[in-house]
Amino acid sequence: xxxxxxxxxPPRLRWVIQTLAGLLCLAQVQAWAQxxxxxAPAGHGAFxxxxxxxxxxxxxxHSKFKILQxxxxxxxxxxxxxxxxxxxxxxxEQVMATSHWTxxxxxxxxxGFGKSTHLVNNYCISIIGGNTESCARCHxxxxxxxxxxxxxxxxxxxxxVCHDTTGxxxxxxxxxxxxxxDLAAVAQKVGEPTNRNCGVCHFFGGGGDATKHGxxxxxxxxxxxxxxxxxxxxxxxxxxxxCHVSDGHRIAGPNYVVPADRREQAKYPGEAASRMSCTAxxxxxxxxxxxxxxxxxxxxxxxxxxxxxxRGELPTNLYWDWETAGRLKNGRPYQExxxxxxxxxxxxHGEMVWDRNVKPTYLWYNGNLAFVRLTDSIQxxxxxxxxxxxxxxxxxxxNAKIWxxxxxxxxxxxxxxxxxxxxxYTAGPxxxxxxxxxxxxEVAIRKGMETAGLPYSGKYGFVKTTMLWPITHMVxxxxxxxxxxxxxxxxxxxxxxxxxxxxxxDRGRGVDFIGxxxxxxxxxxxxxxxxxxxxxxxx
Amino acid sequence: MRRVILYExxxxxxxxxxxxxxxxxxxxxxxxxxxxxxxxxFQRAVSLHNILAxxxxxxxVFAIFWHVTTGEWxxxxxxxKFLREMIAFYLTGIFKGAPHPVKKHRMxxxxxxxxxxxLGFKTLIIxxxxxxxxxxxxxxxxxxxxxxxxxxxxxxxxxxxxSAFGLVAFLIGHAYLTxxxxxxxxxxxxxxxxxxxxxxxxxxxxx
Numbered sequence: 001x002x003x004x005x006x007x008x009x010p011p012r013l014r015w016v017i018q019t020l021a022g023l024l025c026l027a028q029v030q031a032w033a034q035x036x037x038x039x040a041p042a043g044h045g046a047f048x049x050x051x052x053x054x055x056x057x058x059x060x061x062h063s064k065f066k067i068l069q070x071x072x073x074x075x076x077x078x079x080x081x082x083x084x085x086x087x088x089x090x091x092x093e094q095v096m097a098t099s100h101w102t103x104x105x106x107x108x109x110x111x112g113f114g115k116s117t118h119l120v121n122n123y124c125i126s127i128i129g130g131n132t133e134s135c136a137r138c139h140x141x142x143x144x145x146x147x148x149x150x151x152x153x154x155x156x157x158x159x160x161v162c163h164d165t166t167g168x169x170x171x172x173x174x175x176x177x178x179x180x181x182d183l184a185a186v187a188q189k190v191g192e193p194t195n196r197n198c199g200v201c202h203f204f205g206g207g208g209d210a211t212k213h214g215x216x217x218x219x220x221x222x223x224x225x226x227x228x229x230x231x232x233x234x235x236x237x238x239x240x241x242x243c244h245v246s247d248g249h250r251i252a253g254p255n256y257v258v259p260a261d262r263r264e265q266a267k268y269p270g271e272a273a274s275r276m277s278c279t280a281x282x283x284x285x286x287x288x289x290x291x292x293x294x295x296x297x298x299x300x301x302x303x304x305x306x307x308x309x310x311r312g313e314l315p316t317n318l319y320w321d322w323e324t325a326g327r328l329k330n331g332r333p334y335q336e337x338x339x340x341x342x343x344x345x346x347x348x349h350g351e352m353v354w355d356r357n358v359k360p361t362y363l364w365y366n367g368n369l370a371f372v373r374l375t376d377s378i379q380x381x382x383x384x385x386x387x388x389x390x391x392x393x394x395x396x397x398x399n400a401k402i403w404x405x406x407x408x409x410x411x412x413x414x415x416x417x418x419x420x421x422x423x424x425y426t427a428g429p430x431x432x433x434x435x436x437x438x439x440x441x442e443v444a445i446r447k448g449m450e451t452a453g454l455p456y457s458g459k460y461g462f463v464k465t466t467m468l469w470p471i472t473h474m475v476x477x478x479x480x481x482x483x484x485x486x487x488x489x490x491x492x493x494x495x496x497x498x499x500x501x502x503x504x505x506d507r508g509r510g511v512d513f514i515g516x517x518x519x520x521x522x523x524x525x526x527x528x529x530x531x532x533x534x535x536x537x538x539x
Numbered sequence: 540m541r542r543v544i545l546y547e548x549x550x551x552x553x554x555x556x557x558x559x560x561x562x563x564x565x566x567x568x569x570x571x572x573x574x575x576x577x578x579x580x581f582q583r584a585v586s587l588h589n590i591l592a593x594x595x596x597x598x599x600v601f602a603i604f605w606h607v608t609t610g611e612w613x614x615x616x617x618x619x620k621f622l623r624e625m626i627a628f629y630l631t632g633i634f635k636g637a638p639h640p641v642k643k644h645r646m647x648x649x650x651x652x653x654x655x656x657x658l659g660f661k662t663l664i665i666x667x668x669x670x671x672x673x674x675x676x677x678x679x680x681x682x683x684x685x686x687x688x689x690x691x692x693x694x695x696x697x698x699x700x701x702s703a704f705g706l707v708a709f710l711i712g713h714a715y716l717t718x719x720x721x722x723x724x725x726x727x728x729x730x731x732x733x734x735x736x737x738x739x740x741x742x743x744x745x746x
Binding site for chain 2: 289291294297298395396398483484485488489490499500501503504506507508511512514515516518519521522523525526529530532533536537538539
């Protein structure tokens with residue numbers, strides 16, 4: 001036995017210890033009482049602390065490297081890349097294996113998915129019809145103008161767009177640097193990508209801020225906690241790459257290969273496991289309530305915790321009608337505002353609908369979106385609307401959950417003979433045959449399909465399309481999570497999600513009729529019986 | 540006329556706590572169903588409904604133990620004796636001031652209609668509610684483990700709800716029939732105090 005456990009300390013000593021302990025506690029209590037209440041809840045980690053730690057993480061001060069002192073020729077991005085590669089010898093090789101470079105998701109086993117392939121959307125439709133040069137502003141390379149671009153030249157990789165920390169770097173057509181950028185200054189201050197680096201492209205999908213995703217826009221950089229609890233500086237102050245973890249420049253999370261939900265953990269110590277599912281950090285049972293936790297089996301976290309998308313100040317595009325594009329005033333394109341002050345018409349796009357704070361549409365989703373490509377033949381369903389990327393999943397699918405989506409509607413051209421979508425040439429000057437120069441679909445489509453190397457019958461029409469955008473960013477603080485009754489009632493948010501019995505929503509009228517009828521009959525019987533007793537004087 | 544203890548302490552405790560539990564579960568249950576009640580709020584109604592369900596099951600376990608050990612379960616053995624007379628009494632006799640056809644006795648305090656009704660309540664409605672309630676609660680686990688089809692929850696819910704409607708009807712009838720005693724409040728008082736004045740001494744002498 002341990003004698004120290006058996007023999008209590010002498011009484012006087014105990015008294016002293018107890019008194020000291022008491023005084024210590026008292027001081028602590030007083031300290032608590034004097035502390036002002038924290039003004040804003042800081043989430044799991046105070047932003048400043050997280051970022052101080054990040055600052056310490058770098059082991060090199062790039063301004064000390066001679067090779068980055070320059071001078072670099074105006075707009076000579078490749079020269080900077082060559083300098084980077086003298087130390088980071090494998091970086092370009094790594095980048096070139098990713099879909100950020102190829103614009104094809106072949107590295108994730110989905111060859112043929114990505115912007116440089118036959119994928120089609122209902123915003124700008126496709127880049128391969130001759131629009132590459134202006135779209136490649138967002139390519140992490142230098143000089144991606146057309147099919148002739150050399151995807152194997154290492155110096156064509158643009159290191160700066162992702163690693164610039166100054167905010168001064170800017171890309172132009174074909175992804176070349178703006179000649180006004182002081183490349184040496186930018187190169188000396190490179191660091192880990194922040195939200196702004198990712199945002200310069202990913203916030204501006206569809207040709208403008210907030211246009212495409214609905215849950216990603218420029219406002220996130222200055223978002224209040226209520227807009228995005230993770231990325232807000234008043235929230236957790238997280239960066240995109242905190243969840244989209246990279247491993248040798250391979251960043252987790254292309255839209256084409258995201259499982260709906262999963263719990264990711266490193267397979268061995270030190271492996272950079274992606275944190276792209278909520279559960280990777282929050283566990284799959286983060287609520288105090290057992291019943292709430294069990295919702296996880298069929299309901300994605302995002303469904304309750306993202307009550308609406310486009311919650312910043314910017315509207316997102318909900319409808320884009322190419323068929324109405326091309327109206328001109330005095331031979332010139334024009335724009336018009338709608339009642340809300342958003343761009344209701346633009347000659348180069350057609351009629352459009354924009355909105356902020358939009359309630360998502362909910363669908364079963366197992367992480368697979370069945371994308372339609374320019375090479376797939378389409379069948380127009382009864383409602384006349386082709387879904388470009390239907391979500392796979394149902395109640396019976398154990399991997400599927402109810403997910404929030406932004407539905408993007410529109411009308412776009414297709415080949416009425418071959419029943420395929422077409423890739424028109426849109427971005428080009430007058431006389432080039434581009435739609436925005438010459439306003440002629442016939443020519444724009446023919447030229448586009450020629451450039452893309454795809455067959456075109458010569459006959460085109462327009463068809464209604466819908467595109468699905470899974471909503472996963474702009475997670476709201478827990479106080480803003482949906483209350484039960486948003487879904488557990490008739491005509492609630494999940495009214496359209498079928499295949500299962502939802503308590504509160506699917507209350508059968510027949511059952512209520514029988515039940516209330518039974519109660520009514522009993523009540524009436526009792527009433528009549530009671531009244532008869534009363535009138536007979538025997539109550 | 541003799542005053543006897545008709546309902547013992549535990550019996551009264553059991554009766555009234557069961558009543559309270561069931562009524563609260565009716566209110567929370569119909570709020571969850573979305574029948575226009577807004578008493579607790581959906582989330583609290585759900586938690587309360589589930590907590591009370593556990594409490595009710597515990598109470599029932601004690602009640603079963605009490606019924607078995609005291610032999611009180613014999614009170615619920617159905618009989619056809621005086622059944623016809625009881626029905627006739629409720630349909631006609633009661634309006635004419637006819638005497639109650641069945642005399643109460645300490646060991647036979649329920650008339651044949653009561654025996655049938657309470658036996659049905661205890662062996663049919665309550666077990667159905669407890670079973671479907673448990674299936675409802677554990678449906679996500681069962682669905683996951685046994686690959687139950689989506690329609691099974693629908694079926695569970697329908698039985699649970701129909702049975703709940705039945706309980707409400709039972710409660711209405713039950714509450715009304717308590718007024719058919721010697722005076723309208725005789726039965727109620729007996730269930731509160733335990734004592735009742737029994738008229739016919741002859742029955743009391745039976746063992």
